[in-house]
Amino acid sequence: MSPRPAFTPPDPNYAARVAASFARQGIMGLLGARITRIEPGLCEIRLPYRPDLSQQHGYFHAGVTSTIADSAGGYAGFTLFPSDSAVLTVEFKINLLAPADGDLLIAVGQVIRAGRTLTVCQFDVEVEKAGKRSVCAHGLQTLITVAGRPEA
Numbered sequence: 022m023s024p025r026p027a028f029t030p031p032d033p034n035y036a037a038r039v040a041a042s043f044a045r046q047g048i049m050g051l052l053g054a055r056i057t058r059i060e061p062g063l064c065e066i067r068l069p070y071r072p073d074l075s076q077q078h079g080y081f082h083a084g085v086t087s088t089i090a091d092s093a094g095g096y097a098g099f100t101l102f103p104s105d106s107a108v109l110t111v112e113f114k115i116n117l118l119a120p121a122d123g124d125l126l127i128a129v130g131q132v133i134r135a136g137r138t139l140t141v142c143q144f145d146v147e148v149e150k151a152g153k154r155s156v157c158a159h160g161l162q163t164l165i166t167v168a169g170r171p172e173a
Contacts, residue, residue: 028062028135032104039064039096042108042172046092054089056096062132064096070124081121086128086146086158090115094130094142094162101135107167111139115160122157123150130162140164 032038036059043049043056049066052074058065066089068074068081076082091113099108130144146158 026062026132028101028132030061030101032102034104035059035061035100038104038172039099042099043092043096045172048088049092052085052088054092057127058129059096059100061100062097062135064093064100064130066093066096066128068126068128070126078120079122081123081126081148081157083117083121086117086121086126087113087115089126089128090130090144090146090158090160091162092130093128093146094144094160095164097130097132097142097144098135098140098162098164101132101140102166103168105169105171107170107172109165109167111163111165113160113162115144115158117158119148119155119157121146121148123148125149126157127154133161138166138168140166 054068128146147154148157
Protein backbone atom coordinates (compact mmCIF):
# COMPACT_ATOMS: atom_id res chain seq x y z
CA MET A 22 0.00 0.00 0.00
CA SER A 23 1.12 3.53 -0.60
CA PRO A 24 1.82 5.86 2.34
CA ARG A 25 -1.44 6.93 3.88
CA PRO A 26 -2.41 10.51 4.54
CA ALA A 27 -2.79 11.79 8.09
CA PHE A 28 -6.41 12.13 9.12
CA THR A 29 -8.09 13.87 12.04
CA PRO A 30 -11.34 12.14 12.99
CA PRO A 31 -14.29 14.45 13.69
CA ASP A 32 -15.29 12.16 16.57
CA PRO A 33 -12.64 11.84 19.31
CA ASN A 34 -14.36 8.60 20.42
CA TYR A 35 -13.98 7.00 17.00
CA ALA A 36 -12.18 3.87 18.29
CA ALA A 37 -14.90 3.04 20.82
CA ARG A 38 -17.60 3.68 18.19
CA VAL A 39 -15.87 1.38 15.70
CA ALA A 40 -15.36 -1.35 18.33
CA ALA A 41 -19.03 -1.16 19.39
CA SER A 42 -20.23 -1.38 15.79
CA PHE A 43 -17.91 -4.31 15.09
CA ALA A 44 -19.26 -6.12 18.17
CA ARG A 45 -22.79 -5.83 16.72
CA GLN A 46 -21.80 -7.58 13.47
CA GLY A 47 -23.05 -11.11 13.83
CA ILE A 48 -20.95 -12.34 10.92
CA MET A 49 -17.69 -11.26 12.58
CA GLY A 50 -18.61 -13.20 15.72
CA LEU A 51 -19.64 -16.21 13.64
CA LEU A 52 -16.32 -16.17 11.80
CA GLY A 53 -14.25 -15.51 14.93
CA ALA A 54 -12.69 -12.32 13.54
CA ARG A 55 -11.35 -9.58 15.78
CA ILE A 56 -10.13 -6.04 15.32
CA THR A 57 -6.48 -5.75 16.29
CA ARG A 58 -5.76 -2.16 15.25
CA ILE A 59 -7.86 0.99 14.92
CA GLU A 60 -6.32 4.32 13.90
CA PRO A 61 -7.72 7.32 12.05
CA GLY A 62 -8.28 6.05 8.52
CA LEU A 63 -7.03 2.51 9.25
CA CYS A 64 -8.44 -0.76 10.57
CA GLU A 65 -6.89 -4.22 10.89
CA ILE A 66 -8.90 -7.40 11.33
CA ARG A 67 -7.46 -10.85 12.04
CA LEU A 68 -9.07 -14.22 11.59
CA PRO A 69 -7.54 -17.54 12.67
CA TYR A 70 -7.98 -20.53 10.39
CA ARG A 71 -10.65 -23.13 11.07
CA PRO A 72 -11.60 -25.95 8.70
CA ASP A 73 -15.20 -24.70 8.54
CA LEU A 74 -13.92 -21.41 6.97
CA SER A 75 -12.26 -23.26 4.10
CA GLN A 76 -13.10 -24.16 0.55
CA GLN A 77 -12.61 -27.60 -1.01
CA HIS A 78 -8.78 -27.38 -1.13
CA GLY A 79 -8.45 -26.40 2.50
CA TYR A 80 -7.65 -22.70 1.89
CA PHE A 81 -9.64 -19.88 3.48
CA HIS A 82 -12.73 -19.43 1.32
CA ALA A 83 -12.76 -16.36 -0.93
CA GLY A 84 -16.05 -15.30 0.67
CA VAL A 85 -14.38 -15.27 4.09
CA THR A 86 -11.42 -13.30 2.72
CA SER A 87 -13.78 -10.81 1.09
CA THR A 88 -15.90 -10.47 4.22
CA ILE A 89 -13.06 -9.41 6.50
CA ALA A 90 -11.59 -7.19 3.75
CA ASP A 91 -14.94 -5.38 3.39
CA SER A 92 -15.15 -4.84 7.14
CA ALA A 93 -11.53 -3.68 7.44
CA GLY A 94 -12.07 -1.06 4.74
CA GLY A 95 -15.49 -0.12 6.08
CA TYR A 96 -14.24 0.46 9.59
CA ALA A 97 -11.17 2.35 8.35
CA GLY A 98 -13.60 4.77 6.72
CA PHE A 99 -15.95 4.78 9.71
CA THR A 100 -13.13 6.11 11.93
CA LEU A 101 -13.45 9.37 9.98
CA PHE A 102 -17.25 9.65 10.01
CA PRO A 103 -19.18 12.01 12.30
CA SER A 104 -20.54 10.46 15.49
CA ASP A 105 -24.15 10.85 14.32
CA SER A 106 -23.70 8.72 11.19
CA ALA A 107 -23.58 5.14 10.00
CA VAL A 108 -21.47 3.41 7.35
CA LEU A 109 -22.52 1.28 4.39
CA THR A 110 -20.45 -0.19 1.58
CA VAL A 111 -21.56 1.09 -1.82
CA GLU A 112 -19.25 -1.19 -3.79
CA PHE A 113 -15.99 -3.06 -3.58
CA LYS A 114 -13.69 -4.85 -5.96
CA ILE A 115 -11.34 -7.54 -4.75
CA ASN A 116 -8.54 -9.25 -6.60
CA LEU A 117 -7.64 -12.67 -5.21
CA LEU A 118 -3.90 -12.77 -5.88
CA ALA A 119 -3.01 -16.15 -4.37
CA PRO A 120 -4.69 -18.95 -2.44
CA ALA A 121 -5.31 -17.96 1.18
CA ASP A 122 -3.33 -20.93 2.45
CA GLY A 123 -2.33 -20.39 6.05
CA ASP A 124 -3.12 -20.22 9.73
CA LEU A 125 -4.23 -16.57 9.92
CA LEU A 126 -5.83 -13.95 7.67
CA ILE A 127 -4.95 -10.30 8.28
CA ALA A 128 -7.01 -7.64 6.49
CA VAL A 129 -5.90 -4.01 6.61
CA GLY A 130 -8.16 -1.28 5.30
CA GLN A 131 -6.91 2.25 4.67
CA VAL A 132 -8.70 5.38 3.60
CA ILE A 133 -7.46 6.88 0.34
CA ARG A 134 -9.93 9.77 0.24
CA ALA A 135 -12.40 10.82 2.90
CA GLY A 136 -15.32 12.78 1.50
CA ARG A 137 -18.40 14.25 3.09
CA THR A 138 -20.65 11.64 1.50
CA LEU A 139 -18.40 9.07 -0.20
CA THR A 140 -15.14 7.66 1.15
CA VAL A 141 -12.73 5.53 -0.88
CA CYS A 142 -10.59 2.88 0.80
CA GLN A 143 -8.12 0.24 -0.25
CA PHE A 144 -7.48 -3.02 1.49
CA ASP A 145 -4.91 -5.77 1.47
CA VAL A 146 -5.34 -9.22 2.93
CA GLU A 147 -2.32 -11.22 3.96
CA VAL A 148 -2.22 -14.87 4.92
CA GLU A 149 0.27 -16.06 7.50
CA LYS A 150 1.68 -19.59 7.45
CA ALA A 151 4.54 -20.86 9.60
CA GLY A 152 5.41 -17.28 10.57
CA LYS A 153 5.65 -16.01 6.97
CA ARG A 154 3.16 -13.59 5.45
CA SER A 155 2.13 -13.10 1.86
CA VAL A 156 -0.50 -10.93 0.22
CA CYS A 157 -3.43 -13.01 -1.02
CA ALA A 158 -5.94 -10.26 -1.90
CA HIS A 159 -6.09 -6.56 -2.74
CA GLY A 160 -9.08 -4.34 -3.35
CA LEU A 161 -10.76 -0.99 -3.54
CA GLN A 162 -13.96 0.08 -1.84
CA THR A 163 -16.43 2.96 -1.79
CA LEU A 164 -18.38 3.75 1.39
CA ILE A 165 -21.29 6.08 1.98
CA THR A 166 -21.81 8.17 5.09
CA VAL A 167 -25.40 7.73 6.25
CA ALA A 168 -25.79 11.10 7.97
CA GLY A 169 -28.13 11.66 10.89
CA ARG A 170 -28.49 7.96 11.64
CA PRO A 171 -26.11 6.95 14.40
CA GLU A 172 -25.41 3.24 14.72
CA ALA A 173 -26.44 2.58 18.31
